[in-house]
Amino acid sequence: MTIRLVAMDLDDTLLRDDWTMSPRVIKAIQKAQAQGVKMTIATGRMTISARPYAEQLGLDIPVITYHGAMIQQVLSGDILFRCVIPSALATEIVEDVASRGVHAQIYLKDRVITPKLNDWSAEYARIASVRIEEDDLSIVLSQEPEGVEKILLMGEEVDLDQLAPLLRQCYGEKIHITKSKPCFLEITDGSVNKGVALAALAEHFGIDQSEVMAIGDSFNDLEMIKYAGLGVAVGNARLEIQDQADIITASNEEDGVAEAIERYVLNANL
Template structure:
């Protein structure tokens, strides 16, 4: 008899996934997540945001497992703040990258644990601060990096998508084996250490809780969610996700404005529709 599996771990992106366009979580989504947790399903957040920007949402949802931040470069306990995993872009490498992008007139931010630093505060800084609800410091980036012996969690470039798309091949050719390049929004190009992404972090979290890959659901909307969507036994793309993301998922749910996270949890975690969509992750066989 075929063993019936259930979802035991759900990982959700924040922006344009869990959050509505006003950066709040709808009551229906909160209720669905709470019901899943009542049924002993572990629920976490997997985001490109920094921990301090993620924590209020995790507390609102009562999340009691580690959260994935900086696209997987840091995994941290919500309540205690204990860092379980941290991997950085080495300082020498970060300085080279920042030198290249500033030379090309790009707006850049660097991240050091719960600090965000840019060389000159602009309208882009204000826009990011509104979205993330964090304060941004103004300082010389090269000097700041030099004072950090280990390195930085993330480098973020902000510009029109066309400009970022022109710059990406250059950065990929020069640094592609040393950093992981991804987009969380069309106008955000983000860099982390080469070996980390949301998929790698989610796999490590599943292993920590002895949860099989097939028992994991990942929900996201953008390029930085692809690795975890492809890793999960059930990969879910939001209805507002770009076509490239939806094509990689085996479920497309409603949009973030239409409670897409709640719909996915209600149907495939709390409901009985899971067997209709489950796929066997690469490298595994069904039983």
């Protein structure tokens, strides 16, 4: 098996628990790039939050952000693909969850907006290193003609697990719902996920599905892990994700991404 394209999730996969990349991981990625393998990030984060890591790695191809709602050249800012939740639908959803007392944030290109700053928004800002704006979401959405890339709901996992089926029942195939972390319920347009975006990127480069490797840890990575010719779960991945992966590598704290690249990309290309 020859791997020509590798997509890596960021949080809890490429990044260690302190949100840094180990020297071994960086070296493996840069060595693979030097051999002509295309390396990219596939994350739920916004582009501005993913950019520092892409720059550190010297990634020269588009990255997948917002769980696949956008594919963007991270350095130039050129957008190859963007699919939004229409403003009217987004307004309905944020008003619905507000009535349920659930904290929500909307993502509009490189802006994050929430109706009220609180402990949840502070935690997200700390993780993603972004500034969160406080504003009336209905007003913001009424002024946005197209829509938003993503809606993030934050709360205790048990509460989000009860909410997700209610939202699916209410909005059906109009939206795609997934989890990136136990306390993050992520909503995008119904046609969007990392697997769809990765397939589009592979087609863009003329790379066959069998030549793609995807590495992740959580529910939002499931579609790209199942799409890839070689789907990899890091050792700290949720068991439901490990069960769907072709192989399981070491954890994010033990250089799992580097281990997978070294074994299935670099050694295979010797």
